[in-house]
Each structure stands twice: as structure tokens, then as C-alpha cells.
Amino acid sequence: MAAAKIKIFRGGDPGQLETEVNLWLASLPSTAEVLRTETALATIPSNGGEQSVIVITAWYFLPSGSK
DSSP states (O other), X not given: OEEEEEEEEEOOOHHHHHHHHHHHHHTSOXXXXXXXXXXXXXXXXXXXXXXXXXXXXXXXXXXXXXX
């Protein structure tokens, strides 16, 4: 079964961001085979202006019988 998972990360300390991204990727099912990832930068409205965010999409495949 093919699936995708999307996460929006708020900008900040690069080291902290790297840790958050790695934890998020590790949260994929253990049997998932990641087919590709895409990263996009965006600006969203925020209180008092705009805020930069990073949007990461991971497309993955789960073998039959996987949860």
C-alpha cells in the first residue's frame, strides 16, 4: 500500500529542526520503505506578520500485511 505523510515545521534553530525532522521520519511505520521526500519553503500568516515554515512530504510503501 502506498501512503504519504506531511508535516509542517516552523523555522528556528537548525539543530533543533534537524532533530524534529529525524524524529518525524522515524515515526513512519517500521516496515515503511520511503520512496521519496519533498521539501518546500512557505510563508504563512502569523500574529503580527508572517512566519516562514518548512513543509516536508514523505511518500512511502507498506508491504502487504504491514500496519
